Amino acid sequence: MSIADTTEPADPAADAPAPRRRGRRRDADVDRRILDVARAVYAERGWAGFNFDVVAHQARVSKDAIYRRYASKTDLLLATMARAAEDHVAVVPRGDIRQYLIAAARRYFDYVSGDGINSLRVFVEAPQNPELLEAFHKERAAPVIVQSRAAIRSAMDAGLLPAATSPTAVLDAILGGVVMHLLATPPELRDKMLAGAHGYLADLVDLVLRGCGYDFGDR
Numbered sequence: 403m404s405i406a407d408t409t410e411p412a413d414p415a416a417d418a419p420a421p422r423r424r425g426r427r428r429d430a431d432v433d434r435r436i437l438d439v440a441r442a443v444y445a446e447r448g449w450a451g452f453n454f455d456v457v458a459h460q461a462r463v464s465k466d467a468i469y470r471r472y473a474s475k476t477d478l479l480l481a482t483m484a485r486a487a488e489d490h491v492a493v494v495p496r497g498d499i500r501q502y503l504i505a506a507a508r509r510y511f512d513y514v515s516g517d518g519i520n521s522l523r524v525f526v527e528a529p530q531n532p533e534l535l536e537a538f539h540k541e542r543a544a545p546v547i548v549q550s551r552a553a554i555r556s557a558m559d560a561g562l563l564p565a566a567t568s569p570t571a572v573l574d575a576i577l578g579g580v581v582m583h584l585l586a587t588p589p590e591l592r593d594k595m596l597a598g599a600h601g602y603l604a605d606l607v608d609l610v611l612r613g614c615g616y617d618f619g620d621r
Contacts, residue, residue, distance in 0.1 A: 435463065436468055440452075440461075440481075441520060442460075443456050444482070444520055445523070448523060448527060449530070449531050454475060454478075457478070476533070476534055480537060480542065483521050483538070483542055484542065499553065499554065499556075499562055500607060503572075503611070504607045506550055506576075507576050510580050511603060514581060515584055515599075519584075521538065550569075554567065554573070562617065563615070564614060564615045572614065575610045579606045579610075580603070583595070583606075
């Protein structure tokens with residue numbers, strides 16, 4: 403009799419993988435606290451002072467709780483910006499390029515005048531941290547810019563804007579105007595500026611479109 407004949411048959415259950423334990427359900431309150439504190443820490447300390455130790459302490463959570471959610475502090479910071487942007491996402495009309503640009507300008511204004519102001523710090527700190535700026539462009543800015551440029555090109559194809567129009571220049575003029583309006587307004591006039599923002603943004607878009615040669619028709 404061979405050795406193979408005398409060997410006990412293998413137990414299939416012995417080699418079967420152990421059943422996976424279900425992970426603990428994510429706590430929405432912990433998620434919120436981490437992002438709220440992370441945003442505040444970055445606003446106060448910048449990239450140099452932004453780390454998991456400080457966020458964990460102020461959010462009253464363990465560092466492990468943060469690491470389970472975010473692989474790096476870049477991921478955490480981008481998540482705070484994503485959440486701020488989501489709070490101001492609105493469906494923008496596409497049929498009329500003027501209405502589209504006004505809606506886009508208002509959405510950007512609402513974002514930057516609130517928690518989104520932290521995104522401007524990414525640009526200020528870019529010389530010291532180009533990787534963060536690259537990640538911000540790729541994950542946050544680029545999708546919005548591509549969509550907006552496509553809307554402007556569609557208006558050009560439809561004859562609503564001259565063929566020589568630069569989508570990049572149009573967006574730079576409008577979004578840059580939004581940022582300058584926010585930064586150049588003195589604190590004592592901020593409430594008045596916020597109250598009249600929607601009218602100002604419509605005028606800003608009209609100014610840019612008029613410079614492009616947009617046909618306003620009977621308006």
